[in-house]
Amino acid sequence: PLSKVIGGKRIEFRRMRVERIDAHRRVVITSEGEMPFDILVIALGSSPQYYGIEGLEENSLVLNSYEAAREIRRRIEELFREAGRGETPPRIVVAGGGFTGTELAGELAEWIPTLIEGYGLRRPDSLLTLVEAMPHILPGWNPELSRMAEEILASKSVEIVTGDPVKRASREGLELKSGRMIHSDLTIWTGGVTCNRAVGGDFEMVKGRIRIDDYCHAWGYEDIYVVGDASCALDGETGKPLPPSAHIAMAQADVVSHNIYASITGGEMRRYIGERVGEIVTLGRRHAIGELWGIRMKGLTARVMKKLIHLWYVHSIGGVKLLLGDP
Ligand SMILES: Cc1cc2nc3c(=O)[nH]c(=O)nc-3n(C[C@H](O)[C@H](O)[C@H](O)COP(=O)(O)OP(=O)(O)OC[C@H]3O[C@@H](n4cnc5c(N)ncnc54)[C@H](O)[C@@H]3O)c2cc1C
Numbered sequence: 001p002l003s004k005v006i007g008g009k010r011i012e013f014r015r016m017r018v019e020r021i022d023a024h025r026r027v028v029i030t031s032e033g034e035m036p037f038d039i040l041v042i043a044l045g046s047s048p049q050y051y052g053i054e055g056l057e058e059n060s061l062v063l064n065s066y067e068a069a070r071e072i073r074r075r076i077e078e079l080f081r082e083a084g085r086g087e088t089p090p091r092i093v094v095a096g097g098g099f100t101g102t103e104l105a106g107e108l109a110e111w112i113p114t115l116i117e118g119y120g121l122r123r124p125d126s127l128l129t130l131v132e133a134m135p136h137i138l139p140g141w142n143p144e145l146s147r148m149a150e151e152i153l154a155s156k157s158v159e160i161v162t163g164d165p166v167k168r169a170s171r172e173g174l175e176l177k178s179g180r181m182i183h184s185d186l187t188i189w190t191g192g193v194t195c196n197r198a199v200g201g202d203f204e205m206v207k208g209r210i211r212i213d214d215y216c217h218a219w220g221y222e223d224i225y226v227v228g229d230a231s232c233a234l235d236g237e238t239g240k241p242l243p244p245s246a247h248i249a250m251a252q253a254d255v256v257s258h259n260i261y262a263s264i265t266g267g268e269m270r271r272y273i274g275e276r277v278g279e280i281v282t283l284g285r286r287h288a289i290g291e292l293w294g295i296r297m298k299g300l301t302a303r304v305m306k307k308l309i310h311l312w313y314v315h316s317i318g319g320v321k322l323l324l325g326d327p
Helices: 003-005 066-082 098-116 145-156 246-265 299-323
Strands: 018-022 027-032 033-036 040-042 046-048 094-095 130-133 156-161 164-171 171-174 179-184 186-189 194-197 207-209 224-226 278-282 288-292 297-298
Touching: 003 299, 018 278, 018 297, 033 194, 066 186, 066 288, 094 171, 094 207, 098 145, 098 156, 098 278, 145 156, 145 297, 179 297, 194 207, 224 246, 246 299, 288 299
Parallel strands: 040 224, 094 130, 094 186, 130 156
Antiparallel strands: 018 027, 027 033, 046 194, 164 171, 171 179, 278 288, 288 297
């Protein structure tokens, strides 16, 4: 798909892993050696944030890429295959009830019943557990939408545990701050992200992400720009950090491409003004809720909007050709 987006343009694509950025020496240290730069755009995305919780990294999977999603799928299928007929199914725990964890719980709640049936297992009262540290899932969302999401997930037999942060993780499961133990055969950590660790230590950070100025420069660097999850975008109205989203990454990419051109040609730079347009969360195939530009939506409207946004995005990067999957 990448060749469909950048093919035909004068872009050299080189596949390698960034190990660290040395901003002072102006080089990117990669798996293939050092790469000097005049202008650098950091778009490395995020790494999971474990908040120093004991045992969590070793005893959980994360959902942060296509490959990670496939690994989760493989492990779940393996666990169900290994369970004996007539037994209770393996316990899956999604830890972190933000956007990613809530969507994942909704998807799993629709998939697990088919696995239970397929492997002849006993149907338990709850299919999986979603754990959230804050009093409600989808913290930061309109409380009515959070409650709605909880009701939909509960109707799909998802056990929701809120207001009790994860304190420790082990092979047996999760220990919460209250002392409660949640048994788990597979824990998927969706509790937060931080800037990709590969950026190194040369940048000023805000809430685990690179601080940027109004033009999307890394704070204090005129020739280094940061876009997407690696950056800490601030809400233009409240000044508070915005949750990472594809919408922000795309808006910043627009501003940065303009500003690089302007910096070379002597044109006027553009400012990035952070804005939270809203989100739509899908809860399996049939349910979706969200808020866009202050308009609350649910059901079919929300699902259609989410689909339209996806199609619009695909079109924006690859035109009709990519949209139609033209080989
Ligand atoms: C399950 C899930 C669902 C989501 N749903 C939505 C949604 O519905 N709407 C929405 O707005 N946002 C959603 N998001 C968030 C959205 O995906 C991100 O905000 C967006 O992708 C950020 O773009 P980015 O370019 O900063 O990072 P990414 O898209 O993560 O891109 C980073 C790239 O850098 C590469 N990379 C990483 N490390 C290295 C390295 N060391 N060397 C070289 N390359 C490297 C990665 O392979 C990747 O290609 C979702 C995220 C997840 C995980």
